[in-house]
Amino acid sequence: MKGSLVIAAASAALASAVATPAQVEVRASNSSSGSTPAVTVKGNAFFAGDERFYIRGVDYQPGGSSESADPIADVASCKRDVAEFKKLGVNTVRVYTVDNTANHDECMSMLADAGIYLALDVNTPKYSINRDTPAESYNEVYLQSIFATIDSFANYDNTLLFFSGNEVINSDNNTDCAPYVKAVTRDMKQYIGSRGYRKIPVGYSAADVSSNRYDMAQYMNCGTDDQRSDFFAFNDYSWCDPSSYQQSGWNQKVDLFSNYSLPLFLSEYGCITNERKFEEVAALYGDQMTPVYSGGLVYEYAEEGSGYGLVQITGDSVTEKSDFQALQSALTNTPAPSGDGGYNANGQPSECPSESDTWEVTDFTGQQLPAIPIKANLYMKQGAGKGPGLTGKGSQNAGSASTGTATPGSGSVTAVASNTASGGGSSSGSGASASSSASSAGQSLIGGDLGLGPVVCGAIVLFSSLFGAALI
Numbered sequence: 113m114k115g116s117l118v119i120a121a122a123s124a125a126l127a128s129a130v131a132t133p134a135q136v137e138v139r140a141s142n143s144s145s146g147s148t149p150a151v152t153v154k155g156n157a158f159f160a161g162d163e164r165f166y167i168r169g170v171d172y173q174p175g176g177s178s179e180s181a182d183p184i185a186d187v188a189s190c191k192r193d194v195a196e197f198k199k200l201g202v203n204t205v206r207v208y209t210v211d212n213t214a215n216h217d218e219c220m221s222m223l224a225d226a227g228i229y230l231a232l233d234v235n236t237p238k239y240s241i242n243r244d245t246p247a248e249s250y251n252e253v254y255l256q257s258i259f260a261t262i263d264s265f266a267n268y269d270n271t272l273l274f275f276s277g278n279e280v281i282n283s284d285n286n287t288d289c290a291p292y293v294k295a296v297t298r299d300m301k302q303y304i305g306s307r308g309y310r311k312i313p314v315g316y317s318a319a320d321v322s323s324n325r326y327d328m329a330q331y332m333n334c335g336t337d338d339q340r341s342d343f344f345a346f347n348d349y350s351w352c353d354p355s356s357y358q359q360s361g362w363n364q365k366v367d368l369f370s371n372y373s374l375p376l377f378l379s380e381y382g383c384i385t386n387e388r389k390f391e392e393v394a395a396l397y398g399d400q401m402t403p404v405y406s407g408g409l410v411y412e413y414a415e416e417g418s419g420y421g422l423v424q425i426t427g428d429s430v431t432e433k434s435d436f437q438a439l440q441s442a443l444t445n446t447p448a449p450s451g452d453g454g455y456n457a458n459g460q461p462s463e464c465p466s467e468s469d470t471w472e473v474t475d476f477t478g479q480q481l482p483a484i485p486i487k488a489n490l491y492m493k494q495g496a497g498k499g500p501g502l503t504g505k506g507s508q509n510a511g512s513a514s515t516g517t518a519t520p521g522s523g524s525v526t527a528v529a530s531n532t533a534s535g536g537g538s539s540s541g542s543g544a545s546a547s548s549s550a551s552s553a554g555q556s557l558i559g560g561d562l563g564l565g566p567v568v569c570g571a572i573v574l575f576s577s578l579f580g581a582a583l584i
């Protein structure tokens with residue numbers, strides 16, 4: 113055990129040392145432990161090798177959402193918590209914030225040795241899209257930070273996926289942020305391709321807002337392949353024990369999403385209205401749901417005062433709460449289904465939603481998206497370089513915002529690279545174009561004050577309880 117850990121750490125360190133941004137042909141290293149083969153997307157499902165992969169996970173945010181801390185940079189706390197993850201029986205942890213200047217080799221190796229993948233939010237409180245001023249905050253300083261985070265994690269086989277945003281849209285009246293969220297997703301996919309990394313899935317984690325959830329899901333899955341997400345996730349606190357597949361309304365969501373062609377999972381779940389028994393686990397991994405869903409992540413591992421924690425951390429010690437045992441036995445009693453779970457290999461992309469009371473997107477319609485900020489094209493070719501970490505100056509009022517509309521090409525990965533001297537990813541860029549017309553420059557159109565105050569979109573965790581656990 114100990115020996116293999118050392119080897120894993122050494123080889124991960126080597127991988128990150130070798131895969132410098134300038135050497136784009138270097139691919140992800142082989143898994144040292146063999147317990148976390150790289151996960152791929154096929155149809156509406158994840159696969160680890162030939163096996164259907166279900167996310168059986170927990171959200172890992174010790175210290176809470178208010179504290180901008182990186183839980184996987186600290187080896188001692190990582191070791192402490194990996195032991196609990198193993199006991200719990202999870203295969204994935206979601207981390208909301210990382211320091212892209214820190215070294216993560218040891219913690220990532222410990223997770224890999226325990227058979228655990230990482231689902232990672234690339235945004236930080238200072239480097240994120242601001243839902244009040246989305247156009248201004250979508251700039252090259254921001255993209256440099258999230259691309260540097262991709263560089264830090266792309267060579268670990270147990271990096272499962274990247275979240276391009278978390279709950280940026282939390283109301284119908286800020287659905288106008290959606291084109292920016294989708295542009296960021298597109299840019300991350302392009303960066304991964306341009307840098308020669310393996311195809312690490314990129315997608316968005318939506319708030320538990322019933323009115324625009326389906327619109328948002330459709331939106332992230334419409335348009336050309338380079339624009340579409342690799343998966344879609346949403347937070348869902350609507351199953352409150354005692355409940356059932358019908359009573360929770362989960363059956364209606366399964367019907368609604370039955371033709372959705374991307375992997376779908378819950379990025380947060382675990383209602384605390386009553387004592388948690390985690391009865392939803394049996395439903396989530398049962399054969400009624402697995403044709404459409406690929407599991408989920410329980411909110412959350414560490415108690416931070418809101419009542420959602422499975423454990424209480426005090427200094428170096430961890431105390432398991434009753435919820436911990438409840439989830440542990442629910443997972444133990446619910447093995448992953450055998451076979452392929454009835455996934456759909458051949459789904460079709462969605463139609464882009466049209467404007468409505470719940471979908472107030474007017475500046476970019478249909479498949480139109482903001483063009484990548486011109487200066488950010490350089491990162492595609494040269495790499496992002498060193499990230500700003502958690503103590504940088506922040507990006508929301510920095511850089512030069514996007515000034516144009518990217519018209520989707522025919523399956524091309526690049527939206528605008530062909531248009532600039534410095535650009536040029538690994539793809540052809542044929543048919544892609546960017547207009548620099550001011551019509552969609554956005555700042556004055558979109559950056560208006562919604563009266564929500566200086567809320568940072570990318571890193572805030574809002575509970576669905578705020579919005580009610582209404583139907584679909």
Ligand SMILES: *[C@@H]1O[C@H](CO)[C@@H](O)[C@H](O)[C@H]1NC(C)=O
Binds near residue numbers: 139140141142
């Ligand atoms: C992975 O392992 C295979 C088989 O051992 C080997 O052929 C290949 O070169 C390895 N790839 C890397 C990136 O180390």
Ligand SMILES: *[C@@H]1O[C@H](CO)[C@@H](O)[C@H](O)[C@H]1NC(C)=O
Binds near residue numbers: 368371
């Ligand atoms: C799913 O697709 C099938 C076949 O195209 C169609 O009959 C059905 O109405 C669709 N369901 C939904 C919920 O869109």
Ligand SMILES: *[C@@H]1O[C@H](CO)[C@@H](O)[C@H](O)[C@H]1NC(C)=O
Binds near residue numbers: 286
């Ligand atoms: C946006 O909608 C939310 C409810 O979802 C409401 O609280 C807020 O006041 C609205 N903001 C504006 C500017 O209308």
